[in-house]
Amino acid sequence: MEETISTIRLLLRKPEIHDHTAVYEHWAREPEITKYLTWKPHKSPEETRSFIQQCIKDWENETRFPFVICLKSTKEVVGMIEFRIDNFKAEIGYVLCKNYQGHGYMTEALKKMLDLLLSQEKIYRVQAYCDIENTGSFRVMEKAGMKCEGILSRFAIHPNISDKPRDCYMFSKTK
Ligand SMILES: CC(C)(COP(=O)(O)OP(=O)(O)OC[C@H]1O[C@@H](n2cnc3c(N)ncnc32)[C@H](O)[C@@H]1OP(=O)(O)O)[C@@H](O)C(=O)NCCC(=O)NCCS
Numbered sequence: 001m002e003e004t005i006s007t008i009r010l011l012l013r014k015p016e017i018h019d020h021t022a023v024y025e026h027w028a029r030e031p032e033i034t035k036y037l038t039w040k041p042h043k044s045p046e047e048t049r050s051f052i053q054q055c056i057k058d059w060e061n062e063t064r065f066p067f068v069i070c071l072k073s074t075k076e077v078v079g080m081i082e083f084r085i086d087n088f089k090a091e092i093g094y095v096l097c098k099n100y101q102g103h104g105y106m107t108e109a110l111k112k113m114l115d116l117l118l119s120q121e122k123i124y125r126v127q128a129y130c131d132i133e134n135t136g137s138f139r140v141m142e143k144a145g146m147k148c149e150g151i152l153s154r155f156a157i158h159p160n161i162s163d164k165p166r167d168c169y170m171f172s173k174t175k
Contacts, residue, residue: 012067022077024048026097036134092128110144129168146171
C-alpha cells in the first residue's frame with residue numbers, strides 16, 4: 001500500500017515522530033473523543049510519542065497501517081485512519097479531532113480507503129465496527145457505502161465506558 005493517499009480535501013500519510021504533539025493535543029488526551037475507542041486518553045505527550053513510535057514500527061512490520069489525516073489546505077493533522085490485513089480481509093479504524101467533525105472528512109477518508117483496499121486483488125472484505133452507542137461512527141460507515149451486518153454481542157471492550165465487553169455494530173463492504 002502507498003504511504004501517501006490523496007482525496008479531494010485530505011492527505012493521508014504514514015505518521016512521523018513529530019506528529020505526536022498534534023495527535024496528543026488534538027484528540028489523544030480528550031476523554032470525549034476517545035470515549036468509544038479501545039484505549040484510555042493519553043496522560044502525557046510522551047505517551048503519545050510511544051504510540052506514534054509503535055505506529056511507525058507497525059508499518060515496518062506490516063502488521064498495521066495507520067495514516068495521519070491532514071487537511072490539504074493547512075497541512076494540519078486532524079485525525080487518523082488505519083487498516084489491518086488478515087489474509088483476504090481488512091479492518092479499518094478511525095478518529096477525527098472535535099473541531100473538524102461534521103464536515104464529511106471521515107466519510108471522504110473512509111470511502112477512499114475502502115476503494116483502495118478492495119482494488120487489491122487479494123482483499124475481498126473490508127470491515128469496521130463501532131460501539132452500539134456511537135451514532136457518528138455508524139453514520140460515517142453508512143455514508144461511505146458499508147453495509148450493517150448486525151450486532152455482535154459483547155464484541156469489544158471500550159474502557160472509557162465500561163470494563164465489560166460491549167455490543168457493537170459490524171459493517172462491511174465486499175467484492
Ligand atoms: C465518528 C467520526 C469519525 C465522524 O467523523 P466526521 O468527519 O465528523 O464524520 P462525517 O462528517 O463524515 O459524518 C458524520 C455523520 O454522523 C452524524 N453524527 C455525528 N455525531 C453524531 C451523533 N452524536 N449523533 C447522531 N449523528 C451524529 C453527522 O450528523 C453526520 O451525518 P450526516 O452527514 O447525515 O449529518 C468522529 O466523530 C470521531 O472521530 N469520533 C470520535 C472517535 C470515534 O468514535 N471513532 C470511531 C470509532 S468506531
